[in-house]
Amino acid sequence: MFSTARGSGATSQCDCGLSSMPPPEACSLAALPPTTEDSEAPGTLSLELSPPKAKMATGGILNADDVKKALDAFAVADSFDHKKFFAMVGLKAKSSDDVKKIFTVLDADNSGFIEEEELKFVLKGFAKDGRDLTDKETKAFLKAADKDGDGKIGVEEFIALVKE
Ligand SMILES: [Ca+2]
Ligand SMILES: [Ca+2]
Numbered sequence: 001m002f003s004t005a006r007g008s009g010a011t012s013q014c015d016c017g018l019s020s021m022p023p024p025e026a027c028s029l030a031a032l033p034p035t036t037e038d039s040e041a042p043g044t045l046s047l048e049l050s051p052p053k054a055k056m057a058t059g060g061i062l063n064a065d066d067v068k069k070a071l072d073a074f075a076v077a078d079s080f081d082h083k084k085f086f087a088m089v090g091l092k093a094k095s096s097d098d099v100k101k102i103f104t105v106l107d108a109d110n111s112g113f114i115e116e117e118e119l120k121f122v123l124k125g126f127a128k129d130g131r132d133l134t135d136k137e138t139k140a141f142l143k144a145a146d147k148d149g150d151g152k153i154g155v156e157e158f159i160a161l162v163k164e
Contacts, residue, residue: 080137103158113152
């Protein structure tokens with residue numbers, strides 16, 4: 001008897017009223033137009049398409065996944081190794097111009113130098129959740145980069161260190 005009801009579906013959407021046997025739910029499910037679910041999909045999509053709020057300071061130059069991997073690799077205090085770090089984030093392979101751009105990001109007060117206090121927060125320049133370097137790491141980093149011994153890292157020193 002259901003097959004006949006389906007056959008005449010064009011004239012009546014629901015035959016529940018005619019036969020009291022099937023529960024109303026079954027009928028309403030069948031009558032549910034599939035377009036209802038489709039119309040909700042675009043809303044969900046637009047949410048996912050919204051641009052990321054946290055734009056990385058080094059975004060556009062370095063790959064965010066590489067940066068994350070590098071930060072994870074040196075998550076433990078006193079494990080930081082600038083040579084490995086620069087290689088892991090892909091900075092070592094970048095042009096001098098790109099390295100300069102990163103330098104500008106790290107030189108937070110635009111003094112033209114990365115001072116010791118800026119160096120301490122250097123990982124935050126790569127990712128917001130980057131940890132602070134320990135004093136030991138900061139000093140070792142500075143010592144490795146500061147070739148002229150003025151206590152701060154100039155852009156040429158930074159490039160040389162990255163390419164080292
Ligand atoms: Ca500075
Ligand atoms: Ca220097």
